[in-house]
Amino acid sequence: MAEASAQITPELWDEFHTVVNMTSRELQEWLSTAAAGERTETLPDQAGPAIGRRVLEILGKRRTDLGDDDVAVMSRVVDTVRSQRPADMEPQAGGTDWRHGLMNIGHDPLKPV
Template identity: 70%
Template sequence: MAVSEQISDALWDEFHTVVNMTSRELQEWLNVESAGEETEEVPDRSGKPLGRRVLGILGKRRTDLTEDDVGVMQRVCEIVRSQRDPSLDPTAGGTDWRHGLMDIGHDPLKPA
């Protein structure tokens, strides 16, 4: 069975709902987050590994996803589900909490 056949419509839809930042927004956020006073990461290596994986998935078609991509999609959905109200209504919270979610492509202040 092809990997694309293993991805349920529910997972595909949930991932693309919880990851509410565009590829560009996420890339810019990862670049900003990894920029330090003394060092700056190469753009394609900036940000946390999970955020870079999400960015890679956003650039793929469903038919191009790997088993690892499916695992990342499931993990991101679980993280957001565990930290957010099911309605995903815009919610203010602590800066660290918001930034942690933004690292994986979910901005809790952005409308769903």
């Protein structure tokens, strides 16, 4: 096991778990579905974009097991969601590509936060 040297703040931990409003199971199913094609289907652990798979890994970790790379991904996810959503984070519809892009990182804009 890699040494967890990251210093994650309680604020980042809470914010990440607020903006990632999909459960691990929902995210895994979404990544698998989104990656399925007419001719090929990826293995479940390789489905979806790399950042989505990283979010899924992070959701399965304890706070004390996070490394520097995990903290960087968490910050990126929080920044991405906050930049693309209004401050109130109320459920809202939007374009398909926009919604799917957010779902790829564990945030469903149609779901309450």
